[in-house]
Amino acid sequence: MLEPLAHIGRDPATGGYVRDGWSDADMELREWFAGEAERRGLDLREDRNGNLWAWWGSASRDRPGVVTGSHLDSVRQGGAYDGPLGVVSAFAALDILRRRGTKPSVPLGVACFTDEEGARFGVPCMGSRLLTGVLEPERALALTDDSGDTLAGVLTKAGRAPYEIGRDDETLAMVGTFVELHVEQGRGLVDEGRPVGVGRAIWPHGRWRFDFHGRADHAGSTRLADRDDPMLPFARMVLAARTAAEARGVVATVGKVRVSPGNANAIPGLVSAWLDARGADERAVRDLVTDLAQAGVEVREESWTPVVDFDVALRERLARVAGGDTPAPILPTGAGHDAGILATAGVPSAMLFVRNPTGVSHSPAEHAEQADCEAGVIALADVLEDLCR
Ligand code: HGY
Ligand code: MN
Numbered sequence: 001m002l003e004p005l006a007h008i009g010r011d012p013a014t015g016g017y018v019r020d021g022w023s024d025a026d027m028e029l030r031e032w033f034a035g036e037a038e039r040r041g042l043d044l045r046e047d048r049n050g051n052l053w054a055w056w057g058s059a060s061r062d063r064p065g066v067v068t069g070s071h072l073d074s075v076r077q078g079g080a081y082d083g084p085l086g087v088v089s090a091f092a093a094l095d096i097l098r099r100r101g102t103k104p105s106v107p108l109g110v111a112c113f114t115d116e117e118g119a120r121f122g123v124p125c126m127g128s129r130l131l132t133g134v135l136e137p138e139r140a141l142a143l144t145d146d147s148g149d150t151l152a153g154v155l156t157k158a159g160r161a162p163y164e165i166g167r168d169d170e171t172l173a174m175v176g177t178f179v180e181l182h183v184e185q186g187r188g189l190v191d192e193g194r195p196v197g198v199g200r201a202i203w204p205h206g207r208w209r210f211d212f213h214g215r216a217d218h219a220g221s222t223r224l225a226d227r228d229d230p231m232l233p234f235a236r237m238v239l240a241a242r243t244a245a246e247a248r249g250v251v252a253t254v255g256k257v258r259v260s261p262g263n264a265n266a267i268p269g270l271v272s273a274w275l276d277a278r279g280a281d282e283r284a285v286r287d288l289v290t291d292l293a294q295a296g297v298e299v300r301e302e303s304w305t306p307v308v309d310f311d312v313a314l315r316e317r318l319a320r321v322a323g324g325d326t327p328a329p330i331l332p333t334g335a336g337h338d339a340g341i342l343a344t345a346g347v348p349s350a351m352l353f354v355r356n357p358t359g360v361s362h363s364p365a366e367h368a369e370q371a372d373c374e375a376g377v378i379a380l381a382d383v384l385e386d387l388c389r
């Protein structure tokens, strides 16, 4: 079932995936989702924020359902499993329930959240943040991508209604319980020797934009003493971030830098850099950002996700049902997910992780063995059957 997606947004030179939210690749993936829903006779809906829902049985505020799903967009040059494995497994698990002759006592939904990675507009979990009201529509519509297009403009071009986006209690009320299956981004299951695990918690994490202003000038004719080169404070910030992360027991990453205007023979006028910082201790993460503030450097918080502790009873229940004769391991993660956003909004949510042999993710090298993917589908089917009882 992953095969039909394999070519969509794939860079033949690297094998990596480029599936920005609302890009052509994303539109193709949304078509695929609609086809899978139609093939199964599911009631397909797109909510005002572009999230897709395929229902078996009609959910409502009075009759909320059990929902499972994930996202189809990717980071740039991402892997094949982060997101799609959860959506494909959701359809496959539903097929298994039907083959078993299961008659869910509540509606069962398959969900696909819009723009989980935030690769294009910078805010992760855009679809679920808008749905739950933790991202203001005005701010979202004004977000721009690297070519300066606003979300409002992109939505209009995609035939959507930008001015309808925002909190959607009607849709949220239909979600009684949410379970997201996801390839593990780490080696916890490798160390445990298990194919499937359950999410314990998601670290608090955030993204900050640093703007280092300098004075553009000629690379050859400007004396060193006369330079105001923004590349130097930028370089200092990157090194300081690593030192502070080690000292504070958190992780910090600068994975995206934009040098303007970017001439090889000129001192740049501006260097913009994005810091991603995460860790078990929220205070330590925020203190690291404070450590990095330098005079004259503009720092803007672009997104913040508080710690998520998944519902204890639910995660224990999933560990028992998914684990077979011995409960599945319950693992924390440093990766953000839509399940975390829904949990924060008060929806009982849980995650199933599928073993990733190397733990590598957000890279074309991301991988999961077929047998482990199948174990994940069976576990998800068992969990859904248990929750729909
Ligand atoms: O960045 C994350 O943690 C997730 O993969 N969006
Ligand atoms: Mn990801």
Ligand code: MN
Pocket (backbone or CB within 6 Å): 071, 082, 083, 116, 182, 337
């Ligand atoms: Mn993901």
